[in-house]
Amino acid sequence: MPRSDAVWSAQGTTPDQIEAALRALLAERHAESASFIPARVLNMIAFVDDEYSGEIANRLRGVGRYAASRLLVLSYEPGRERLDARATIASDADPTPGQVALLRETVIVRLGDRHLDDLLTIADPLVVTDLPTLLWSPHGHPDAVDALLSLAQATLLDSIEEPDRSQAGQRAAIDRAYELSQQVYVVDLAWLRSTPWRERVATVFDPIPMRRELHSLDAVTVRHHPDSRVAALLLVGWLASRLGWSLARSEVIAEGSDGRLCGSAQAESGEVRLTLKPAPDLQVPGLAGVELTSAAGLRVRLDREPGGLRAHRRDPGGRDRTWTLLGASRGEGGILGEGIRQALLRDPTYGAALAATQEMLPRVTQT
Amino acid sequence: MAAQPGQPTAEPAPENPLTAGLERLPVAPTTLVIFGATGDLARRKLLPALYNLAHEGALPERFHLVGVSRKEKARERYRAECEEAIRTYSRRTPDEDVLKKLLQHVRYVPGVFDDDSVYSELGKVLDGFEERAGEPLNRAFYLSTAPEFFPVIVEQLGRSKLQHHENAEVRVIIEKPFGTTLEEARELNRDVLAIFDETQVFRIDHYLGKETVQNMLAFRFANGMFEPLWNRNYIDSVQITASEDLGVGTRAGYYDHAGALRDLIQNHMLQLLCHVAMEPPGSFTAEEVRNEKVKVLNAIPEPTPADIAEMSVRAQYAAGHVGGEDVRGYLQEDGVPNTSTTETFAAIRLKVDNWRWAGVPFYIRTGKRLARKVTEIAVTLKPVPHLAFSQDGSLGVQPNQLVLTLQPNEGVSLRLGAKIPGTRMIIRPVNMEFLYGTAFLSQSPEAYERLITDAMRGDATLFTRNDEVEAQWRICDPIVAAWAKQPGPLAQYEAGSQGPAEADSLLLEGQRWRAI
Numbered sequence: 001m002p003r004s005d006a007v008w009s010a011q012g013t014t015p016d017q018i019e020a021a022l023r024a025l026l027a028e029r030h031a032e033s034a035s036f037i038p039a040r041v042l043n044m045i046a047f048v049d050d051e052y053s054g055e056i057a058n059r060l061r062g063v064g065r066y067a068a069s070r071l072l073v074l075s076y077e078p079g080r081e082r083l084d085a086r087a088t089i090a091s092d093a094d095p096t097p098g099q100v101a102l103l104r105e106t107v108i109v110r111l112g113d114r115h116l117d118d119l120l121t122i123a124d125p126l127v128v129t130d131l132p133t134l135l136w137s138p139h140g141h142p143d144a145v146d147a148l149l150s151l152a153q154a155t156l157l158d159s160i161e162e163p164d165r166s167q168a169g170q171r172a173a174i175d176r177a178y179e180l181s182q183q184v185y186v187v188d189l190a191w192l193r194s195t196p197w198r199e200r201v202a203t204v205f206d207p208i209p210m211r212r213e214l215h216s217l218d219a220v221t222v223r224h225h226p227d228s229r230v231a232a233l234l235l236v237g238w239l240a241s242r243l244g245w246s247l248a249r250s251e252v253i254a255e256g257s258d259g260r261l262c263g264s265a266q267a268e269s270g271e272v273r274l275t276l277k278p279a280p281d282l283q284v285p286g287l288a289g290v291e292l293t294s295a296a297g298l299r300v301r302l303d304r305e306p307g308g309l310r311a312h313r314r315d316p317g318g319r320d321r322t323w324t325l326l327g328a329s330r331g332e333g334g335i336l337g338e339g340i341r342q343a344l345l346r347d348p349t350y351g352a353a354l355a356a357t358q359e360m361l362p363r364v365t366q367t
Numbered sequence: 368m369a370a371q372p373g374q375p376t377a378e379p380a381p382e383n384p385l386t387a388g389l390e391r392l393p394v395a396p397t398t399l400v401i402f403g404a405t406g407d408l409a410r411r412k413l414l415p416a417l418y419n420l421a422h423e424g425a426l427p428e429r430f431h432l433v434g435v436s437r438k439e440k441a442r443e444r445y446r447a448e449c450e451e452a453i454r455t456y457s458r459r460t461p462d463e464d465v466l467k468k469l470l471q472h473v474r475y476v477p478g479v480f481d482d483d484s485v486y487s488e489l490g491k492v493l494d495g496f497e498e499r500a501g502e503p504l505n506r507a508f509y510l511s512t513a514p515e516f517f518p519v520i521v522e523q524l525g526r527s528k529l530q531h532h533e534n535a536e537v538r539v540i541i542e543k544p545f546g547t548t549l550e551e552a553r554e555l556n557r558d559v560l561a562i563f564d565e566t567q568v569f570r571i572d573h574y575l576g577k578e579t580v581q582n583m584l585a586f587r588f589a590n591g592m593f594e595p596l597w598n599r600n601y602i603d604s605v606q607i608t609a610s611e612d613l614g615v616g617t618r619a620g621y622y623d624h625a626g627a628l629r630d631l632i633q634n635h636m637l638q639l640l641c642h643v644a645m646e647p648p649g650s651f652t653a654e655e656v657r658n659e660k661v662k663v664l665n666a667i668p669e670p671t672p673a674d675i676a677e678m679s680v681r682a683q684y685a686a687g688h689v690g691g692e693d694v695r696g697y698l699q700e701d702g703v704p705n706t707s708t709t710e711t712f713a714a715i716r717l718k719v720d721n722w723r724w725a726g727v728p729f730y731i732r733t734g735k736r737l738a739r740k741v742t743e744i745a746v747t748l749k750p751v752p753h754l755a756f757s758q759d760g761s762l763g764v765q766p767n768q769l770v771l772t773l774q775p776n777e778g779v780s781l782r783l784g785a786k787i788p789g790t791r792m793i794i795r796p797v798n799m800e801f802l803y804g805t806a807f808l809s810q811s812p813e814a815y816e817r818l819i820t821d822a823m824r825g826d827a828t829l830f831t832r833n834d835e836v837e838a839q840w841r842i843c844d845p846i847v848a849a850w851a852k853q854p855g856p857l858a859q860y861e862a863g864s865q866g867p868a869e870a871d872s873l874l875l876e877g878q879r880w881r882a883i
Contacts, residue, residue, distance in 0.1 A: 041806055199393075326469060327465065
């Protein structure tokens with residue numbers, strides 16, 4: 001049997017009609033083959049600007065098997081009066097006797113300003129009851145996020161997408177992430193970009209003698225894509241929260257003329273100098289390298305390179321060693337897919353890292 | 368001044384506070400040595416598993432691979448063979464940079480396994496890695512050879528003093544089969560434990576590395592609703608089935624010496640039985656989990672010669688039809704002697720004599736060239752004590768049955784009685800189904816990825832302990848011995864069928880085999 005998508009669309013419709021159409025499409029697919037089984041993993045609600053909805057669709061196609069089982073796209077077009085919708089139930093594979101062909105559902109609802117006050121009543125009937133729901137609003141729209149938040153158990157955001165690149169803008173992005181984290185689980189793509197770095201730093205410092213060095217670190221330098229300073233801040237915030245550094249002063253970090261941030265934290269063993277340096281040659285968002293030194297003279301440096309991270313260690317006695325920590329780059333599609341997957345997990349360290357990151361940046365003054 | 372990295376210290380090991388919340392935990396720097404490095408298992412499973420671990424950043428921060436095999440070849444030739452195996456069998460398309468860098472860490476040591484010079488050369492290669500690293504590296508020796516070489520390699524590792532290493536862990540990973548009889552298993556355990564400590568030994572049963580098998584533990588011990596029913600008061604019988612629709616194919620040489628009982632029941636299927644019958648462990652540690660499994664095996668009475676005729680059945684497949692094609696019988700397969708008495712189907716009925724399971728039969732069956740490929744565990748509950756409904760005009764009320772399917776469609780199915788829509792109260796069985804594939808986003812890793820990582824980390828939970836493997840053989844050995852004494856020919860079953868009719872003789876009154 002050839003693979004095909006079951007599609008329904010209507011103009012001037014209602015959530016009830018869309019939901020009824022989904023049920024009818026599902027019955028239609030079952031009638032085609034008993035191998036068709038709907039995936040029931042995760043609802044994802046994406047609130048997007050209609051003019052960029054194609055770009056978002058492309059990004060979501062890139063996540064492959066990490067696609068949510070039901071994707072509800074609320075496509076916002078200012079001035080639109082009518083609610084239009086298109087529902088698709090697609091299979092990853094042709095049905096084969098004795099094998100399961102998973103079905104995934106996509107619902108695109110085009111709406112306008114007049115619908116914004118009723119977002120919850122539009123979205124609620126269109127998510128699968130009892131499945132966790134992930135909310136994503138890649139183009140901002142905090143009011144829409146607030147309106148839909150009660151439907152979600154997790155929200156996806158990318159702290160580096162804050163359009164204001166100033167410290168105040170970044171602090172606002174961190175504050176927003178923190179505010180959301182008090183209500184739902186936050187999956188921050190900026191945090192996920194630092195995951196391989198956190199894993200590798202944890203690995204390099206895992207041998208028992210190296211663990212002791214963690215408590216005498218005296219400097220941390222993180223190099224980052226110019227747009228990814230928040231990812232670097234989160235990495236430093238993670239180190240601070242895991243190692244018990246005090247960041248109580250609100251303006252620990254000051255910005256230099258070359259775009260670097262410098263500051264310090266207070267560890268039990270003394271002061272830890274913190275430096276965040278832009279790496280203009282880095283082609284992709286995220287981190288370019290991290291260097292940690294200890295009072296005893298240990299220096300550990302990790303740098304991004306094809307096929308993994310290049311590790312360099314200088315022992316207190318002055319001996320140098322280099323090696324490669326293998327690992328493939330996940331790419332931006334992989335990061336987004338990982339973000340969707342993380343909606344079903346819980347990382348207990350993000351909240352503490354976020355709180356520590358807040359402490360490093362000046363508070364935003366309300367005007 | 369803080370201790371120098373690499374310097375031993377008497378202080379208690381501090382925690383690594385950076386590992387909290389990480390999905391991938393650090394693995395200590397390790398050199399993995401594969402004996403039998405050009406064999407089928409290495410090419411199809413081990414090398415692709417290592418590549419996938421490298422791709423995900425899950426290999427140790429420093430990792431080296433040494434292949435040891437009889438065939439003389441240059442290092443570059445071996446690397447090219449590794450690359451080809453990874454490109455052919457990896458579950459994901461290789462990233463060129465990762466693959467290239469992984470292969471840079473591969474060495475090859477040729478030679479026969481009883482030759483002292485192989486081990487002195489191996490020692491030099493291992494020392495060379497450490498000299499360049501500037502620190503001792505853990506060593507894991509993976510025995511992926513024919514089983515007759517296991518004691519030879521272990522003895523040579525001991526003779527070459529490679530079984531221990533200062534300031535580093537040394538582990539040995541041993542593939543199946545771990546002996547072909549109880550005596551062989553005991554002898555191999557003696558040989559291995561004369562050189563290595565049990566904590567260094569990782570006996571592979573790759574079934575235990577499958578997500579599906581680990582899910583059984585989650586199913587039983589993370590869901591409170593089943594535990595009250597999970598005993599002799601509510602369970603009527605348990606059936607464990609591993610059927611294949613394929614014949615022996617190209618494995619006739621191995622299979623005709625092993626047979627269905629040794630190939631699957633002695634190891635994989637008894638492990639499945641343990642997962643069904645074990646008590647909840649106090650914690651999910653290697654010792655606690657394996658203690659509970661051994662208790663189950665020890666509660667199964669050793670079959671006596673008198674029992675064996677009543678509790679076991681063997682048979683061979685005859686010519687038949689599978690998937691619309693004519694297929695040959697076992698005795699007509701290439702490489703199989705026409706007088707062979709090796710069973711291609713085996714079924715046994717076991718008792719677990721303890722408080723929880725007394726009186727509940729556990730049926731285990733496996734075979735080749737059966738109607739279809741399926742691995743499942745069916746737990747049949749006792750019928751309701753009184754039925755207020757008429758059974759006229761319906762399929763009738765049947766006992767509830769919980770089926771855990773391991774492959775091909777991993778899931779859980781519960782058979783319930785439900786009313787047929789209409790004016791009369793007529794009941795028929797319906798299924799409530801859950802399929803794992805519909806509920807998770809992630810792709811399951813290959814069993815060997817999990818097992819290699821666990822062995823390098825020193826976590827033996829998913830490996831078979833010495834007393835466990837001997838307890839498995841204690842149950843199967845008398846059956847193997849009794850069958851060996853019985854002359855052929857064996858009972859036959861048509862290829863593509865449900866198996867031999869003789870299997871019905873194992874069933875207690877009122878019980879029947881599930882359709883394959």
